[in-house]
Amino acid sequence: MSNKIQSIRGMNDLLPENSPLxxxxxGVMRSTLKEYGYQEIRMPIVEKTELxxxxxxxVTDIVEKEMYTFEDRNGDSLTLRPEGTAGCVRxxxxxxxxxxxxxxLWYMGPMFRHERPQRGRYRQFHQMGVExxxxxxxxxxxxxxxxxxxxxxQLGIDSVTLQVNSLGSAxxxxxxxxxxxxxxxxxxxxxxKDSLRxxxxxxxxILDSKxxxxxxxxxxxxxxxxxxxxxxxxxxxxxxxxxxxxxxxxEVNPRLVRGLDYYGRTVFEWVTDxxxxxxxxxxxGRYDGLVEQIxxxxxxxxxxxxxxxxxxxxxxxxxxxFGEEKPHAYLVLAGEQATSVGLGVAEMIRSAVPGLRLITNxxxxxxxxxxxxxxxxxxxxxxxxxxxxxxxxxxxxxxxHGKSEQQTVSVDDVANILSRYN
Ligand code: HAM
Numbered sequence: 001m002s003n004k005i006q007s008i009r010g011m012n013d014l015l016p017e018n019s020p021l022x023x024x025x026x027g028v029m030r031s032t033l034k035e036y037g038y039q040e041i042r043m044p045i046v047e048k049t050e051l052x053x054x055x056x057x058x059v060t061d062i063v064e065k066e067m068y069t070f071e072d073r074n075g076d077s078l079t080l081r082p083e084g085t086a087g088c089v090r091x092x093x094x095x096x097x098x099x100x101x102x103x104x105l106w107y108m109g110p111m112f113r114h115e116r117p118q119r120g121r122y123r124q125f126h127q128m129g130v131e132x133x134x135x136x137x138x139x140x141x142x143x144x145x146x147x148x149x150x151x152x153x154q155l156g157i158d159s160v161t162l163q164v165n166s167l168g169s170a171x172x173x174x175x176x177x178x179x180x181x182x183x184x185x186x187x188x189x190x191x192x193k194d195s196l197r198x199x200x201x202x203x204x205x206i207l208d209s210k211x212x213x214x215x216x217x218x219x220x221x222x223x224x225x226x227x228x229x230x231x232x233x234x235x236x237x238x239x240x241x242x243x244x245x246x247x248x249x250x251e252v253n254p255r256l257v258r259g260l261d262y263y264g265r266t267v268f269e270w271v272t273d274x275x276x277x278x279x280x281x282x283x284x285g286r287y288d289g290l291v292e293q294i295x296x297x298x299x300x301x302x303x304x305x306x307x308x309x310x311x312x313x314x315x316x317x318x319x320x321x322f323g324e325e326k327p328h329a330y331l332v333l334a335g336e337q338a339t340s341v342g343l344g345v346a347e348m349i350r351s352a353v354p355g356l357r358l359i360t361n362x363x364x365x366x367x368x369x370x371x372x373x374x375x376x377x378x379x380x381x382x383x384x385x386x387x388x389x390x391x392x393x394x395x396x397x398x399x400x401h402g403k404s405e406q407q408t409v410s411v412d413d414v415a416n417i418l419s420r421y422n
Contacts, residue, residue: 055261089131128305138238165267181203194209194211205257223255332382335390338390382400
């Protein structure tokens with residue numbers, strides 16, 4: 001007896017019963033982005049480790065503790081992408097997409113982080129990310145927030161709130177950093193080991209600590225807002241005014257700092273309290289310095305990513321329904337002759353009625369068995385070809401919901417009748 005091989009902890013299968021909801025959610029996102037004129041880009045799942053270190057930041061939870069990093073057969077250090085922004089920036093530089101034009105891009109796919117798995121937090125999860133290059137904002141920042149808001153609206157989600165903050169320009173953050181180091185140095189006895197280490201390398205990260213014993217020293221820390229310069233403040237003010245004019249409600253959360261180093265100025269998160277501890281379903285912000293940092297020409301940029309597992313979970317929490325698509329018809333093929341002509345007839349019907357969802361009975365079985373399968377499939381109609389029908393080129397149509405009379409018609413007429421159901 002051999003042992004069963006199991007999946008990796010925190011990496012889930014998406015089962016067929018759940019895929020209609022995922023497809024619905026993905027479809028809404030695709031069509032919304034198309035309506036705003038955004039184009040899809042697909043990047044590899046594996047990148048050089050260096051890319052993530054340089055963009056997300058050496059002193060972040062992701063880079064320090066969560067990356068799936070390995071050496072490939074050439075001895076190069078590679079990493080399964082923990083997020084999509086870094087790869088997207090690499091791709092737009094490498095493919096010269098930034099020459100004198102703005103780019104509005106999106107991507108969707110799996111990301112990998114070695115976190116402790118729990119509800120809403122997985123080791124393989126999926127994001128739909130949007131990135132815009134070459135527009136300084138804050139109009140584009142506002143548009144991105146409007147896109148996310150429209151996606152919630154299309155999905156029927158009404159249990160999320162928007163938090164916004166400005167982290168200021170690199171210059172303002174440097175000033176704030178010094179103030180913060182001074183403050184935390186005065187309270188070193190209250191800092192845990194991680195934070196003491198970060199005091200020199202990345203003091204802003206200390207504000208992100210979830211350690212309950214540090215919450216009061218964090219709460220009393222100076223706020224970044226006081227270090228913002230005039231241009232930062234104007235950018236942030238204009239973002240808020242635009243959100244107001246678009247009727248999008250928000251809370252300013254001065255403690256919102258984000259877990260990745262590349263952000264400056266606008267940052268935002270959509271949060272819900274229906275999902276327990278992992279309540280952020282979407283997060284993003286501006287990262288004006290990153291393109292240059294990765295070796296491209298200085299280009300402003302802003303984006304966000306939605307966590308699909310959390311979004312789908314939230315839809316379930318809100319008991320949202322969606323148009324589940326059952327088959328229109330199930331083709332019952334009884335008798336030897338019927339089976340051999342049946343598949344040919346099925347193909348003719350498919351060509352004649354585009355979009356028809358038709359399941360063909362495969363693997364034989366008695367009339368009774370096949371009708372049971374037809375019922376179980378949820379199909380509205382059974383199309384029946386027995387040996388009589390096969391010989392005369394006819395098909396019998398039976399309404400499985402019993403609403404109309406059974407009728408036997410020619411193959412050509414089947415197509416006509418079915419197009420009415422489609
Ligand atoms: P992030 O905040 O690290 O940002 O992730 C964005 C979203 O991905 C989170 O709000 C959450 O919904 C989902 N997520 C993150 N980690 C997990 C996990 N372990 N399990 C399930 N869901 C998770 C970014 O990744 C940035 N690249 C977003 C961005 C794009 N900023 C600018 N452009």
